[in-house]
Amino acid sequence: xxxxxxxxxxxxxxxxxxxxxxxxxxxxxxxxxxxxxxxxxxxxxxxxxxxxxxxxxxxxxxxxxxxxxxxxxxxxxxxxxxxxxxxxxxxxxxxxxxxxxxxxxxxxxxxxxxxxx
Amino acid sequence: xxxxxxxxxxxxxxxxxxxxxxxxxxxxxxxxxxxxxxxxxxxxxxxxxxxxxxxxxxxxxxxxxxxxxxxxxxxxxxxxxxxxxxxxxxxxxxxxxxxxxx
Numbered sequence: 001x002x003x004x005x006x007x008x009x010x011x012x013x014x015x016x017x018x019x020x021x022x023x024x025x026x027x028x029x030x031x032x033x034x035x036x037x038x039x040x041x042x043x044x045x046x047x048x049x050x051x052x053x054x055x056x057x058x059x060x061x062x063x064x065x066x067x068x069x070x071x072x073x074x075x076x077x078x079x080x081x082x083x084x085x086x087x088x089x090x091x092x093x094x095x096x097x098x099x100x101x102x103x104x105x106x107x108x109x110x111x112x113x114x115x116x117x
Numbered sequence: 118x119x120x121x122x123x124x125x126x127x128x129x130x131x132x133x134x135x136x137x138x139x140x141x142x143x144x145x146x147x148x149x150x151x152x153x154x155x156x157x158x159x160x161x162x163x164x165x166x167x168x169x170x171x172x173x174x175x176x177x178x179x180x181x182x183x184x185x186x187x188x189x190x191x192x193x194x195x196x197x198x199x200x201x202x203x204x205x206x207x208x209x210x211x212x213x214x215x216x217x218x219x
Contacts, residue, residue, distance in 0.1 A: 071198040078191045079167035083155035089133055096126055100209070 002031030008039060015099055022110045030113050038109045043067060045098040052094055055080075055087030063090060067101045127213070131206040134199055138174075146175035146188070170195060 002023045004016050011019060019038070023031050043066060051063040061076025081087035090097060157165040173192025176185035185192045 069202075072202055075191075075195055075198045079170050079189075079195065080157065080165050081167065082170065083153070083165055083167040084157055085154050088156070089130070093126070093130055096130070 002026050002028060002034075007031060007035040010039075010044075013095070015102055018099075018103060019106055022106055026113065034109055034113050037112070038106055041105045041109065042102045043098050045095050048098045049091070049094040052087060052090045055090075056084065060084075060087050063094070063097070067097060128210060131203065131210060134203050134206070138199065138203070141171055141175045142178050144171075144175050146172045146179070146181075146184075174199075 004011055004020045004023065008016075008019065023034055026034060048063045048066065051066060052060075054060070054062055055076065058080060059077070060079075060081030061073040064070075064073035064076055076082065076086055079086075081090075153159070153168065154171070155165050155168050158168060167189075169189035170192060173185045173189035174196050176182075176188060177192055177196055182193075189195075
């Protein structure tokens, strides 16, 4: 049975639980393909944290652009991160922001893997 | 009860934006002075280009387009973008609750 801890050791917490649920029925080959694809497309929570911090320097919203949230990114950019309040909220919330994005990626990759084998 | 509290961070962003819009809807933008939540202003930096946004949205909700633009040029798209984000988060959280793999 495919194991996240073995093939995607950098994934932890909620994300780990979620991905484990998606890959447990895959064989080793499929799981490895999943890992390769997913890891190359997922966004690391730490990246989101660091880019949201730049908001305190005046250039806010970069983390939102990384998560393909162009509207929110522009909003933050033009409003200095909603006067810093948005930046603070996202600092507290960064893991959930990354997880929301990564869940979609995981689902897409899962569909691709199951569809092609 | 604790089981639900543990998952409340899933709803946190949604709740915050809804609260923000509600506050701006029931806040009176005509009365001065408005206290500022802006962290840059509080630190003494008066040039923050985000300030005035709250008032701007507040005016917009009351139909005062001119005053809204006066308070902040980006107020109208800001309101649209926030509304869109609220809907996005709401639909996302409804969808999630219908799957067992949370």
